[in-house]
Amino acid sequence: MDKTYWHELHQAYLDDELGPADRKAFEQYMEANPEMQMQHRWAVALKKRLAAYRDSVPFPDQVESRMATRFSRSQPWFRPSWWLAASMLAALLVMAVFLPNRNQQMPTFEPGALQGTLVCYGCELAERVGLQKGVICASGHELALLCPKGELWRFASDTQGVKLQTDLGMYQKRVEISGLMHKGEHLIRVQSISPLAEIAKAEFGF
């Protein structure tokens, strides 16, 4: 065992960190080693001096009272549970404010197919609110898809959609339309249209 080992063991001896066996081994080593005895006297004296220095740091009374006051009184803003609740509320607000706009800016379309009858969008709306047909669509009829449950779907104004909107020869035809559907806006990006054999006049009461 080298000198460094014993010197490090010496620290543990000084600080009462050794077990009985190591303690005895070190004492035997020190007894046979004058240099270590000298080191030990130095170390004990230094430790005593440091112990005397230990309490020399003045502890300002106001620090303790300030901390005690701060942590003793009720501080709602400081409670972790409240922070959690506040964070969740903030997140909900952010979602409420930004998500609708996000949806408006970037509508999501999903592929699908719908069956229904092609009707004039303006005329249908006018009828629903008790107006005469043609009042809303005075500038021209525009076809839309009326589904059996009464949902009214418009066609996106792309090439296929515009063509279908203005194809008045399809008026009151029952069709199946495949494409991309935006459920929130009831808007269809038409990809294909298939006329169904049966006319839905009886079904829809036309």
Add this chain to the structure above:
Amino acid sequence: MKEFQDTVLPLTSRIYRFAYRLAQNERDAEDLVQDTLLRAYTKFSQFQPGTSILAWLLTITRSIFINRYRKQQREGQQVRFEDMDIDIDRVSPADFGKTDEDPETYLFRNVMDADLRDALKRLPFHYLEVLILVDLEDMSYRETSEVMGIPTGTVMSRLHRARKSLQADLWELGRKRGLVKNNIRTIGDKQGREANHG
């Protein structure tokens, strides 16, 4: 909240003392205490019952200090360990003035708190903190290793070097002040010691 008040707040003075030793001034020490308590409060659920609460708190204090202040401070005077070892080994009773006291006691009794504080300041930080924890805060090696995040073996070796470095610094101070004569004799010179006391 009550558990925090009962277990942590009574240790404020211990945290302050440790913070003061690290920061070396009252203002930063108080800031450190406050930040330690705030962080301890928010992370109190992470404290494992059965372990040392003081070690946990001082770990937080140390972490805040290192992140915030240490970069602003110099690293401390780096002493070559080999040189330091030689100086210490050559200190002998004959190096001191005539006195009934042990020379080491005589020297340290004449070292003022301010001298000791300055000597501690000159220690490299990794020596200083181990000395503070063990000698000034009475922490066990296990607690110290927890606070510093090092093995207990490293605590021992750093402690050895820290104490020797401090001894060497204080011996040099004593020599400059005439508390220690500049004669160099080896520690093993038994005759020299007997002659000095005789």
